[in-house]
Amino acid sequence: MEQLTDLKAILHSKRANIYYLEKCRVMQKDGRVLYLTEAKNENQYWNIPIANTTCLLLGTGTSLTQAAMRMLAQAGVMVGFCGGGDTPLLMATEIEWLSPQSEYRPTEYIQGWMQFWFDDAKRLLVARQLQRARIEFLQSVWARDKDLKLEGFNANDADIAQALEIFLSKTEKAAKVSELLQTEAQLTKQLYKIAANRSQYGDFVREREAVDTANAFLNHGNYLAYGLAATTLWVLGIPHGFAVMHGKTRRGALVFDIADLIKDAIILPWAFICAKEKATEQEFRQQCLQAFTQHKALDFMFEQVKSAALKGANQ
CATH class of the missing domain: 3.100.10.20 (CRISPR-associated endonuclease Cas1, N-terminal domain)
Known part of the structure; x- marks a missing residue:
């Protein structure tokens, strides 16, 4: 022992x-x-x-x-x-x-999660809460990270601020999860366009099977975020199948929900910056891990999941 x-x-x-x-x-x-x-x-x-x-x-x-x-x-x-x-x-x-097997993980979070999860209205409220947290994290990271600012990623810039404002407005008005997913897709598409412009990457289309550097780095970085999300959920004792946004028929969908909290803020800009600088995959990975630590990404994930689990049932 x-x-x-x-x-x-x-x-x-x-x-x-x-x-x-x-x-x-x-x-x-x-x-x-x-x-x-x-x-x-x-x-x-x-x-x-x-x-x-x-x-x-x-x-x-x-x-x-x-x-x-x-x-x-x-x-x-x-x-x-x-x-x-x-x-x-x-x-x-x-x-x-x-996932490691342990019968001594906390039970309060899965019990709290289950209290709201079967209620469509409450699940929608938690999904909105996570989307708001995602934007707050992006604004915080892009406001404090000097390296990102030097590369043109500043949350106060007019085009970025407008995109985030429209996203938050549509998020609050969304009456069902499918509308949230559509709004999220629109924001991410805009952020890709902004990132490609800032890094002078040229024309960019997000394709997971594409072999260009930015797409490859985005795939790579997303897996790192999935690792952090899966770890967070395992430690807190919440199974990966109880998603609030991504398809409920996908066993690991909650991993994608939680990974989204940090992907736009960290993975997205660095994928384009490292592609512009012709970095190796190892250099890109190190940059992401450094940013995770610098901005306490894992701490943030824990805070948001715990908050959703304990407050979601009472909303």
């Missing part, structure tokens, strides 16, 4: 690391989780600090030993399989999460 306590010493909302691995073997050795890469003349081992890791994304050519999975589960690390290739995370396959 002492080892288990040590592994969970760092709160999930404070953990800093997300790993994406490909063409390697994840294994346990001497009480640590390592990944083994095969170089031309030798094999190399690299340590994964699991006590400070939120999720592990496994791309193509990876394998995972039972002993390593046991340690990852003890540390509460979410493990996911995803598509990969020359430009990883092309969403060639749906991501599948291996």
Whole structure:
């Protein structure tokens, strides 16, 4: 039990690391989780600090030993399989999460979530609440991040402010979730256009199967956000199927709802900036992780999900 306590010493909302691995073997050795890469003349081992890791994304050519999975589960690390290739995370396959099993996670949040979830009107109110929080986070990040401001991403600029204002107005008037989804799609399309303009990217069309750099980075970054969202929901004990916006027939839809809280603020602008700068996928990933930490994205997700769970039933 002492080892288990040590592994969970760092709160999930404070953990800093997300790993994406490909063409390697994840294994346990001497009480640590390592990944083994095969170089031309030798094999190399690299340590994964699991006590400070939120999720592990496994791309193509990876394998995972039972002993390593046991340690990852003890540390509460979410493990996911995803598509990969020359430009990883092309969403060639749906991501599948291996969530650690624990009967000692909190019950108050799932009980609160269930009190409103079966009521269409209350579920709509929570969906609106999350959309408002999404915009507040974007405005906060774009107002404080000097690097984004230097690249032209300022929430006070007329075109951005107008887009956000129209979105909030339509969100408040939406009478059903389908209208919220339509409004969200319109905002995201505008933000793509603004980002392409700011970064001088040229014509841009969002296509998940496209191989241009901005689309590939958006896919990649979205998976990082999904990892944070899945971790948040697992820690708070809320199953991924109880979505408030995305399709209720999709088992992992709530992951998409929660990931949306931070995607526009962080993933979207950096995907275009890094594409303009011809950054590598690793450089883009590091930039996203740095921004997650700088703006306390995981903390924000926890706060919003807890608030929705505890207040949603009383709205």
